[in-house]
Amino acid sequence: MTKNAIIFHGTGGSPDVAWYPWLDHRLSERGYRVERPHHPGINVEPIAALLPKVLAAHDFDADTVLVGHSGGAALLLAVLENLECAVAQTILVAGYATRVNGSEEPVLQDTYDWDRIGAHGGDLYFINSVTDPYGCDASQGRLLFDHLGGTQIVRDDGHFGDYDQPFDTFELLDRLIR
Template identity: 70%
Template sequence: MVGRRAVIFHGTGGNPDVCWYPWLAERLRARGYAVEVPHHPGINVEPIATFLPKVLDGHRFDEDTILVGHSGGAALLLALLEHVDVTVAQAILVAGYCTRPNTEEEPVLQQSYDWDAIRSHVRDIYFINSRKDPYGCDDQQGRAMFERLGGTHIVRDDGHFGDYNQPYDQFELLDRLIP
């Protein structure tokens, strides 16, 4: 199917070549998706007010776009979905959060969110969190977003779904969730 696109956003301090990002990109390309796995070192470093316009200008979003974000990249999706000017097909927030999950500064978070705007800009939304996440991006964070946005909340026991000390080279669940 021509026109299907996916953008996979890495987490804080990450890059396109770690975790399950290359694996998922290849799986989606094999199914006909145009896939971007951009390197955004400013995720959760630069304040969202100046970082978000760069992301919006640097990518094309339409009704056939699938967005996947991990950790800080998932938090980025909240701001992106609030401010994008189309309704995308699907968003999957892996180890996402909407409030500070720990004592670290979180420049990727906005002070507040227009939850109605976010909901209106995505047809299908998933939140995947673990009960025990080493950074606090846990099932309670997922539940807080789910209660405001609806969608589907999936709770696993998979830590942070990939990190420097957690090999997570494949993520079969994501491959199954994306049509």
């Protein structure tokens, strides 16, 4: 079977910014079929409206690696909860599961079935920063780790890419993805 990876951008983002194209290239060189979809509804549309579109737009199986950044990481919680199968690996970069900085977060659900998410997430990694300007920080990563297990990685790298933070490569992700 062909390994596939899907890289989900963050709120207000695009699949062509930050480290997403770089990771796409690296994984493609390793034989992955890579998708970098544009989902402009992330954190704009309520998750109940966005989720069916995302689930219908992609194929998920035991050879799938999911990578989500910020709002894309939060989206993956709902995706994993609603899959019918487990994926190989899930990496949440600047992920979060509760409202951050008092902002509205339509990408979040009110509650989560953590056992179902954990059962479908494969090898789970949470990469957060102690200096995230949006509150998607190490405490959010710890919350995810406490609910799901896996591996928490804490860095000092801001938001891992933003309009004012170039982050064109992400060697750690390349090393983590099998």
